[in-house]
Amino acid sequence: MKQRILGSSKLEVSEVGLGCWQLGGDFGPVTEARAQEIIETALAEGVTFFDTADVYGAGQSESYLGKALANAGSDIKIATKYGRGPGTYPDGYSLVDLRDSVKRAQDRLGRDCLDLLQLHCIPTEVMRRGEIFDFLREVQQEGHIAHFGSSVETIEEALICCEQNDLASLQIIFNLFRQQPLKKLFDTAKARDVGIIVRLPLASGLLSGKFSASTQFDETDHRNYNKDGDAFSVGETFSGIEFSRGLELVNTLEGFKPESLTFAQFAMRWILDHDAVTTIIPGASSKAQVESNVSVSDLAELPADLHEKLFAFYEAEVEQHIRCPL
Numbered sequence: 001m002k003q004r005i006l007g008s009s010k011l012e013v014s015e016v017g018l019g020c021w022q023l024g025g026d027f028g029p030v031t032e033a034r035a036q037e038i039i040e041t042a043l044a045e046g047v048t049f050f051d052t053a054d055v056y057g058a059g060q061s062e063s064y065l066g067k068a069l070a071n072a073g074s075d076i077k078i079a080t081k082y083g084r085g086p087g088t089y090p091d092g093y094s095l096v097d098l099r100d101s102v103k104r105a106q107d108r109l110g111r112d113c114l115d116l117l118q119l120h121c122i123p124t125e126v127m128r129r130g131e132i133f134d135f136l137r138e139v140q141q142e143g144h145i146a147h148f149g150s151s152v153e154t155i156e157e158a159l160i161c162c163e164q165n166d167l168a169s170l171q172i173i174f175n176l177f178r179q180q181p182l183k184k185l186f187d188t189a190k191a192r193d194v195g196i197i198v199r200l201p202l203a204s205g206l207l208s209g210k211f212s213a214s215t216q217f218d219e220t221d222h223r224n225y226n227k228d229g230d231a232f233s234v235g236e237t238f239s240g241i242e243f244s245r246g247l248e249l250v251n252t253l254e255g256f257k258p259e260s261l262t263f264a265q266f267a268m269r270w271i272l273d274h275d276a277v278t279t280i281i282p283g284a285s286s287k288a289q290v291e292s293n294v295s296v297s298d299l300a301e302l303p304a305d306l307h308e309k310l311f312a313f314y315e316a317e318v319e320q321h322i323r324c325p326l
Contacts (some may be wrong), residue, residue, distance in 0.1 A: 001046030002297050004278045007195030009147040009168035011115065013077050015272055016294050018042045019199060019281035023064045024057025027285065028218035032064060034285075039068040041287045043076070045294040051171070051197065051281045053081035053120055054105050062108035070110055079169075079197070081120035081151055082104050090123050095135045102144050113143055117173055119150040119161075121233070127152075127160045137166070140258035151199070153233050154325050155184045162192050171197040176207060176253060176267055176276070177239040177246070179314040180326045186276035195278040201268050202282055203239040206246045209254070209263025213247060235324035245321050252317065256310060261299070268296040270310065 001014045023035045033101045037280070042050070050069070062080060069076055076298040081087060082101045105114060116143050118237070119132065119140075126132055127150070136148040149169030158170050158181075170189060174181050181196075189196055217224040226237045234240050241249065250263070257266045264282075271280050284290040285318050318324075 001048070001294060003048070005147075005195070006116075006197075006278045007168045008166070008193040009116065009195065011077055011147065011168075012075070012253050013279050014047050014280050014297075015047035015277075016047065016268075016291070016297050017051055017279045017281040018047050018049055019283040020052040020061045021059040022064060022129040022283040022285055023052070024055075025220060026056065026222045027283065028058070028165060028193075028221045030285070035093055036068050037287055038284050038290055039065065041290040042294075043072065044071075045290060045305050046297075047290075047294060048075050049077050049079070049281070051079045053084070053200070054101060055081075055084045055120070055303045059104070059108050061105040062105055066110040068172070076111055077115040078111065079116035079118060079149075080109065083120035083122040093122070093126055093132055095097050095138055098135045099139055099142075099144070100137055102168060106144065112213065114145045114264075116147045116149055116169065117145040118148070118169070121151055121153050124154070127157055127247075130164075133164050133167075138313065140214075146310075149195070149197070152199075153235055155180055157326075158185050158247050160190060162188055162194055165192075167192070167194055169195040169197055169278070171199055172273060173200045173235060173239055175201050175239060176270060176310060176314065177203050177241055177249070177318055178322070178326075179311060180244060180319075181276075182274070182311065186274065190276050196276050198271055198277055198280045200236070200239055201271050201280045202264055203241065204237055206238050206241070206243075206250060209250055211247060211250075213244065229323070231315050235322070240322040240324040242321070242323065249318060249321075253313070256306065256313070258302070259285045262292070264292060265296050265299060266302075268293065269299045270302055270307070271309065273301045
C-alpha cells in the first residue's frame with residue numbers, strides 16, 4: 001500500500017483508507033463480527049487510515065473501531081468528526097460541547113489523543129464566523145487532539161476553511177460525478193498545504209457499476225431514506241445524482257473504462273491520479289470489497305487524454321444533474 005502525507009499534519013497515511021460510515025448501520029444493518037472482519041482485513045491489506053464520526057450509529061462505528069484497533073500500532077491513524085450530534089447541530093456549538101464530544105469519542109476509540117478531528121458538515125455561517133476554529137485550537141492545546149480539519153459540502157465552505165493557517169485537512173466529495181474541486185479548490189489546497197480526504201469515491205456505490213433499476217436498499221440505508229435529501233444533504237447520497245439518471249450516466253461512462261479494470265477500480269484510480277488527493281476512504285460491507293478497494297493502489301495511472309475526456313464529459317453531461325450546491 002502506498003502512503004501519502006496528509007497536509008501540514010505530516011501524518012503518513014495509506015492512499016486508500018477505510019470509510020466507516022457503514023459500520024454505524026446507515027448502509028443497512030451490520031453486526032460487530034462483520035465490522036471486525038472488515039477492519040481486520042483492512043489492516044492486513046495495509047490500510048493505515050480509518051475515518052469515522054461520532055454520529056455514525058450514535059457512536060457504534062467509533063466503538064467498533066476502538067475494539068478492533070485496540071492493539072494496533074502507532075502508525076494506524078483514526079480520524080473522527082464533531083458537529084452533527086443532537087444538541088450540537090445546528091446552533092449548539094461551544095467549547096464545552098466540543099470538549100465533551102471529544103472525550104466521548106476518546107472513550108469509544110480507546111485513545112487519549114485523537115489523531116485528527118474534523119468538523120462535520122457544520123453550517124456555513126458557523127465556519128465563516130471562525131470561533132469554532134478557536135475551540136479546536138483550545139482542545140488541541142489541551143492535548144486532546146493532534147490535528148484538526150473539516151468535512152464540507154461545498155467549494156465555498158472548503159475555501160472558508162482554507163483561510164485557517166493551521167487547518168490540516170479537508171474532507172470532500174470528489175468522484176467522476178463531482179469534479180468541481182478540479183476547477184476551484186485543488187490549487188488552493190496545495191498552496192496552503194491542506195490534505196484532501198475524498199469521501200464517497202464511488203458515489204454511494206453507483207460508480208461500482210453493480211447497480212441496476214431493480215436494485216433495492218434496506219429501509220435503514222440512506223440510499224433509501226435520503227435518496228431525495230429528506231434526512232440530510234442529497235449530495236451525500238449518490239453524490240446528488242438521481243438514482244435512475246446515475247445509472248444512465250454510469251452506462252455511458254462504461255465506454256471510457258479500460259477493459260482491464262472493474263468500474264470501481266476505474267473510478268477510484270481516477271481520483272488517486274490527482275496529486276492534491278492524500279487518501280480516498282471507500283466504505284466496505286465485506287472482506288472482498290476491502291480487498292478490491294485496496295488493489296487500486298497498485299494500478300497504473302490513467303492516460304492524460306482519458307482524464308481530459310472524462311472532465312469534458314462531466315461538464316457536458318453530469319454537472320447539470322447534481323441536485324445540491326457545489
